[in-house]
Amino acid sequence: MMKTFIQTWRAPLALLGVAMSCVGSVGAEELAIGYAVPSLSQSFWISSSFGAEDEASKEGVKLIKLSAGGDSNVAQQISQLQSLIQRHVGAIVVGATNGDAVRAVVDQAVRQGIPVIGISSPPNSQHLASIVTADHYDMGRMQAECLGEAMQGQGDVAMLAGPAGQAWSDLRAQGFRQTLKDKFPGINVVAESRLADNRNASLNTTEDWLQRFANLKGIYSATEDMAAGAVAALRASGHLEQVKVSTSNFSPTARELLVNNEVVCSSVQQVVEQGRAALRLAVAAANKQTVEKVVSLPALKISAQDVATVNLEQVMAPANYVP
């Protein structure tokens, strides 16, 4: 059988061999930094990508941006990281689709001398050169404070808590729950979804909650896309006045929700600044310089009242930016 196989395929195999041996590599290359994130369709990663790209142009390095196409595409991200390793990039910035699942390939990169910087949802590796993050616990705390006040300390609240297995969503949810417990004991968390992690799923989940919980007065949403889904469901069912929504992150979607008074507040990361910081750290690590192990950027709270005046340069990409 092997003989038949070789006879049938000897010509293409020979050509393949020739091609492999004759193609050469390109000439001297500039420093390249890999930037692998779950999805460049999500506002957070768009803004962080803008920061990284802008900083890369200032630093004079090439930025290779890779999107896994969604939080659930773990295998795709692993393949992309393998490709970056083969590309011999100077360093890799990773926002992990799943911190545990990408650990092995990240460790492989480190073993091959490529420093890895975690951003926002870092890989669960002990060998990261640095982690850039926001104070996610504080973002949850900020949401609890403004939502608790809007609900006047009474009623049921449901949580669109974001995907599990992600440090950012877990920490925000912890901050929210603990602050409610400490400051608003009259508010009960009656439901929590970790699956509704996009606008459409959040819309459907909120519709279900409205049917199930008659005393629902508030909805926590881990991201603004989830908030937009919840608001759409509340608007359609006429519950927008009774049920208050809080959120995190900032984008054109979040701005519109705030301006229209459809969410009470958004706790915001300095997303653009995170991208810049990660890129600076990556370049430094690639150049064998010492870098800080953890860079945690403070959160901001934006309400409907101050959305028009707050400086958002460090928070979101310009509207015309396309990753």
Place this chain on the structure above:
Amino acid sequence: MKASTINRQARFLVAPGGLLLTVCVAGALVGDYASLGNLQNIGSQAAILALLALGQMLVMLVRGFDISVGAVAACSSTVAALTMDSLGTSSLALAVLAGLLFGGLNGVLIAYLRVQPIVATLCSMIAAQGLARLISDDGQPVVPVDASSLADLAFQNIAGIPLLLVPALICMLLVGLVLKKFTLGRHLFMVGCDPQAASLVGVDSRRVTLIAYLACGVFAGLAGAVLFCKTGTGLPTEGVSWALQSVAAAVIGGTALQGGTASVWPVFFGVLLIQALETALNIQGVSPFIAEIVMGLIILVAGGLDRLILRLFSSTTPYGES
């Protein structure tokens, strides 16, 4: 050489030809693309799709297809992760068993209950997704206490061949052998060409169809085990696009949608072509959105080439060869 022979061979040359072109072009444009390390990298990345495409080829050979393979692989990886701590590496066998059960379900529905493949495998896909979410706490990734050594091992090579790719290569050799040398192989081609004619000469076409779906399920389960080894994690929501990618790889590899024509190694080249393109676009840093469009276009062109070849050498063939 007869036109029919040229036709048969030509459709199987699309994938290796496309792969050759990709390696040449990408190798010239992208530094280190054609290095041994990157080719091993491509092989390692193609491991899961190779298993899924092999199964897909078998069911397409008997005029079917299976859109549940991605969901079954994800479910199988979850089963392996959940049982890893108690069973150790034997949990990988459970992943294969899970695939076998779904393959059996598909086979019984399609071969014996005459349910359309699209309906039967859609049901299986939804059931596999539901089961994976049920056993994994609402679809959360399942992380065993210690699967790190498995994940580290997954990136090693044996005699220059990526370890992850070895199961797929063994399966391909076995399937190639069965198709070429065993009665079952000839029966698969006969059922694919004309099930009624096959029945008239004593071939149990239902049994043959069931076996094809069982094998497809086993390969999907094995793909789940490979996924688990690769990530050290059970991933219940993975694999959404894998069914279509496996169909694309099979078609690029010369497998006829109308059944009766298939060959193992061109399908493998089809898998490598898809992965080689993806890796080239990744390494070059092409915008991920443009990369998706390019990928779609190239798969379309590869599929179109097959049609072009059929027109150039327009002749009918009784059935293809393995």
